[in-house]
Amino acid sequence: MSLLEIKDLSVEFSSGENAVKAVSHVFFKVREGETLGIIGESGSGKSVIGLALLRLLPANANVSGTVFFQGQDLFSLRPSELRKIRGKRISLMPQNPAGALNPVLKNRLQIEEVFEERGIDKKEGMKKSLRLMKKLLLRDPEKLCDLYPHQLSGGMRQRLIACMSLSFEPELVIADEPTKGLDPEAKERAVELFTKIKHDYGKTMLLITHDLDLALEVCDRIAVMYAGEIVELDKASKVLNAPSHPYTKGLVRAQPRNGLVPLSGQSPSRISLPEGCFFHERCRYSSIECFRKHPEMKNHNGGWIRCHFQSFQ
Amino acid sequence: MKYFIKRVGFMALTIFAVCALTFFLMNVIPGGTAKLVLKHTFVGLEESVTDEQLNQISDKYDLDDPLYLQFFRWIKEAVLRGDIGTSYVFKKPVLYLLALRLPATIQLAMVSMLIAMLAGVSLGIYSAIRENKISDHILRIVTLFGVSMPGFWVALLLILIFSLRLKLVPVTGYGSLENLLLPAAALSLHSVAAVMRVTRTSMLETLGQEYIRFAKAKGLPLWKIVSRHALKNAMLPVITVIGFQMGGLLGGTVVIEKIFAWPGIGSLLVDSISARDLPVVQGCVLAIVMMFLFVHFLVDMLYTHLDPRIRYG
Numbered sequence: 084m085s086l087l088e089i090k091d092l093s094v095e096f097s098s099g100e101n102a103v104k105a106v107s108h109v110f111f112k113v114r115e116g117e118t119l120g121i122i123g124e125s126g127s128g129k130s131v132i133g134l135a136l137l138r139l140l141p142a143n144a145n146v147s148g149t150v151f152f153q154g155q156d157l158f159s160l161r162p163s164e165l166r167k168i169r170g171k172r173i174s175l176m177p178q179n180p181a182g183a184l185n186p187v188l189k190n191r192l193q194i195e196e197v198f199e200e201r202g203i204d205k206k207e208g209m210k211k212s213l214r215l216m217k218k219l220l221l222r223d224p225e226k227l228c229d230l231y232p233h234q235l236s237g238g239m240r241q242r243l244i245a246c247m248s249l250s251f252e253p254e255l256v257i258a259d260e261p262t263k264g265l266d267p268e269a270k271e272r273a274v275e276l277f278t279k280i281k282h283d284y285g286k287t288m289l290l291i292t293h294d295l296d297l298a299l300e301v302c303d304r305i306a307v308m309y310a311g312e313i314v315e316l317d318k319a320s321k322v323l324n325a326p327s328h329p330y331t332k333g334l335v336r337a338q339p340r341n342g343l344v345p346l347s348g349q350s351p352s353r354i355s356l357p358e359g360c361f362f363h364e365r366c367r368y369s370s371i372e373c374f375r376k377h378p379e380m381k382n383h384n385g386g387w388i389r390c391h392f393q394s395f396q
Numbered sequence: 397m398k399y400f401i402k403r404v405g406f407m408a409l410t411i412f413a414v415c416a417l418t419f420f421l422m423n424v425i426p427g428g429t430a431k432l433v434l435k436h437t438f439v440g441l442e443e444s445v446t447d448e449q450l451n452q453i454s455d456k457y458d459l460d461d462p463l464y465l466q467f468f469r470w471i472k473e474a475v476l477r478g479d480i481g482t483s484y485v486f487k488k489p490v491l492y493l494l495a496l497r498l499p500a501t502i503q504l505a506m507v508s509m510l511i512a513m514l515a516g517v518s519l520g521i522y523s524a525i526r527e528n529k530i531s532d533h534i535l536r537i538v539t540l541f542g543v544s545m546p547g548f549w550v551a552l553l554l555i556l557i558f559s560l561r562l563k564l565v566p567v568t569g570y571g572s573l574e575n576l577l578l579p580a581a582a583l584s585l586h587s588v589a590a591v592m593r594v595t596r597t598s599m600l601e602t603l604g605q606e607y608i609r610f611a612k613a614k615g616l617p618l619w620k621i622v623s624r625h626a627l628k629n630a631m632l633p634v635i636t637v638i639g640f641q642m643g644g645l646l647g648g649t650v651v652i653e654k655i656f657a658w659p660g661i662g663s664l665l666v667d668s669i670s671a672r673d674l675p676v677v678q679g680c681v682l683a684i685v686m687m688f689l690f691v692h693f694l695v696d697m698l699y700t701h702l703d704p705r706i707r708y709g
Binding site: 134137139166167169175177182183184187188192196197199200201231233247 | 604605607609610611612613614615617620625628629702703704705
């Protein structure tokens with residue numbers, strides 16, 4: 084059964100007369116216990132999806148579509164009902180741990196408040212958090228609680244955030260670019276951390292990242308995003324080892340260990356998206372059809388792909 | 397501690413500089429001090445003042461000595477014996493006059509400051525939360541008037557409306573709450589508007605931070621997010637402005653006290669300047685400078701309290 088079901092999700096940001104189409108007509112399902120990765124280059128709209136699910140986008144965002152979480156329509160919930168889901172049943176691991184922790188409040192308070200407004204004992208919750216912190220490779224958690232965020236290292240902050248997001252044992256964790264801005268060593272430990280979360284806790288996760296290594300390591304299925312839409316969705320190993328969509332191919336080839344071949348060109352302006360396939364300007368396989376008609380998502384070898392020429396690839 | 401000593405040293409230096417400036421500037425103004433002192437002693441008989449009397453006065457107060465010597469003597473008396481001179485006009489120690497007048501000024505300035513902080517900060521928060529709603533626009537227009545209208549004019553308007561037309565409060569007087577209302581309102585209006593605008597801007601900036609979004613993702617209600625996460629962070633620039641406003645308030649009392657015949661050091665200062673009562677002017681300036689420095693010292697101490705990242709070494 085799918086825990087999360089997203090149908091036709093579109094997000095537009097209005098800025099003056101123009102509307103920036105950040106996400107267009109995205110649909111996917113996340114099954115219980117599964118880790119779904121969303122990959123794509125910066126600005127492809129991955130993070131916006133994560134924030135849109137919890138209705139955390141700024142006021143100028145125009146969100147349409149439906150999101151069902153355990154059969155509940157998240158977009159029609161009243162704010163008080165939404166707060167009961169936020170952090171408790173769906174938690175967000177924000178990108179940029181440095182910015183996500185309030186610099187003027189001690190770590191303890193920021194961990195504790197996860198348990199606020201829940202009708203449960205804060206001290207009990209704190210005990211649980213401390214245990215979790217120990218498990219998540221944080222040494223001396225008690226001492227850590229009495230420090231301010233700026234006194235921690237980047238990796239520690241990330242673990243602390245992971246702790247906050249997991250300590251209520253949410254049914255779904257949205258991890259937004261957890262390896263962004265980490266040095267290689269911290270990155271490796273982040274991969275370790277997420278493997279651990281996945282295996283030890285069996286959490287359902289939506290992992291938003293542009294780190295293909297992390298995605299391959301942790302995800303069961305991967306959705307590839309380009310210019311605000313999903314272009315390929317399939318099993319992780321299939322997407323990253325034998326990609327079908329020309330964009331995914333380019334993305335994989337651009338990795339250092341695969342030859343560091345850059346994709347030429349830039350992704351299209353999101354104010355005026357091209358007619359036809361959004362990728363045709365940069366695609367090696369593009370033909371007249373790609374330029375005229377926008378491709379629909381089609382079934383392909385058990386996965387989904389948005390390309391006119393999937394048949395002979 | 398080292399910082400504290402350094403800070404006190406700087407304050408002493410500032411006080412010295414201000415005293416020197418006042419002293420020499422007062423002596424640069426044309427018209428001999430002795431002559432003016434006599435004029436105030438013999439009101440209506442100014443023509444009959446003789447040279448002998450002039451010399452007598454000059455001798456009494458050593459007015460014929462070089463300026464630096466007079467200043468040096470004043471400093472010596474002030475530092476060694478805490479005697480900052482005797483009024484030429486009232487023939488009373490300046491300290492006695494200040495002790496008589498200072499409570500009224502402190503009362504007025506503190507009440508105005510309190511109004512400015514309470515009203516300014518809460519209106520600013522309200523305006524930020526309701527950004528671009530009608531109430532926000534109205535508040536911003538009103539504050540535009542607030543910062544644009546000079547205090548003395550507001551004072552006259554208030555007297556005209558509330559005292560003369562509506563006859564709700566007396567025009568002048570001192571001692572009761574209703575006497576305090578108009579001067580405090582006139583004095584604080586500008587500060588309320590200034591503090592509100594800074595609070596709004598600072599609050600909006602803070603509310604856009606990632607840790608606010610993360611706090612929302614934890615499921616906290618808006619009031620907790622504002623009071624716990626945003627307020628402390630947003631207060632730094634506000635506190636700075638409040639500190640500067642305090643200087644403006646102390647300066648503003650000079651005019652406002654004159655209008656409302658408020659028996660504070662502001663009106664004493666104005667009277668002594670026209671009477672060329674140098675010791676009193678000096679004393680008033682000294683008192684104002686010390687209050688100003690004290691407030692700024694408090695502000696700096698508050699910084700470290702608000703933001704743990706700020707430390708004075």
